[in-house]
Amino acid sequence: xxxxxxxxxxxxxxxxxxxxxxxxxxxxxxxxxxxxxxxxxxxxxxxxxxxxxxxxxxxxxxxxxxxxxxxxxxxxxxxxxxxxxxxxxxxxxxxxxxxxxxxxxxxxxxxxxxxxxxxxxxxxxxxxxxxxxxxxxxxxxxxxxxxxxxxxxxxxxxxxxxxxxxxxxxxxxxxxxxxxxxxxxxxxxxxxxxxxxxxxxxxxxxxxxxxxxxxxxxxxxxxxxxxxxxxxxxxxxxxx
Numbered sequence: 001x002x003x004x005x006x007x008x009x010x011x012x013x014x015x016x017x018x019x020x021x022x023x024x025x026x027x028x029x030x031x032x033x034x035x036x037x038x039x040x041x042x043x044x045x046x047x048x049x050x051x052x053x054x055x056x057x058x059x060x061x062x063x064x065x066x067x068x069x070x071x072x073x074x075x076x077x078x079x080x081x082x083x084x085x086x087x088x089x090x091x092x093x094x095x096x097x098x099x100x101x102x103x104x105x106x107x108x109x110x111x112x113x114x115x116x117x118x119x120x121x122x123x124x125x126x127x128x129x130x131x132x133x134x135x136x137x138x139x140x141x142x143x144x145x146x147x148x149x150x151x152x153x154x155x156x157x158x159x160x161x162x163x164x165x166x167x168x169x170x171x172x173x174x175x176x177x178x179x180x181x182x183x184x185x186x187x188x189x190x191x192x193x194x195x196x197x198x199x200x201x202x203x204x205x206x207x208x209x210x211x212x213x214x215x216x217x218x219x220x221x222x223x224x225x226x227x228x229x230x231x232x233x234x235x236x237x238x239x240x
Contacts, residue, residue, distance in 0.1 A: 001029055001202060001212055002187055008216040022187050025215070029185045029202070032214035036207055037061055037182060041102050060206050064182055066098050068107075068175040073097045075109075075173040078163065085134040086167030091174065092158040098180035105177040106150055106161070112143050112169040119175075120146035122163055127151060134166055143169040
């Protein structure tokens, strides 16, 4: 990837190639990698599709998908709380085993007196809709119908996931499926700012070229003629 970036920069501006330090290339490759992942998770792309809407987008970053319960991410035992709607459960996203980026799904193991444990999928809920949902007989949490909700909100200095039951049942465990942050690319040979000492290749092998193209565009953003930079951006857009 370093070679690809250097070759591309050399073609566009040979005077800049020799000035690029490996740390600079790593920096832009990591920035480009993050942007490419965000692009595939967002609906704001050329096809207006989110992560789960396209098999290609799933495969592009599938290595970042963490499922639970697994050895990588065991089940979460949430903390119980009480509010005006009844019982809720929460945990801090920072307590996840991997560096959290975006939730894709969450299941809950629920139970109530006289009934066995069962597994349900929780539905995402915006805070603005909480009062409406929890007050509606047909929408509120229900054990028999397997209805439950969650939201992600700040809690102190942390981002936390809240699961709402309204006191209709209890939650034994939560099982989050989420996208983790990609590992930082590091070619080695210099002292990294984050203390990395082991050479780390890019995990996202399917989109190496797109990451390189975006890194080149970022490197050249302020030193190339705008028309050249525009051509590079159009190339990235068309390939995705």
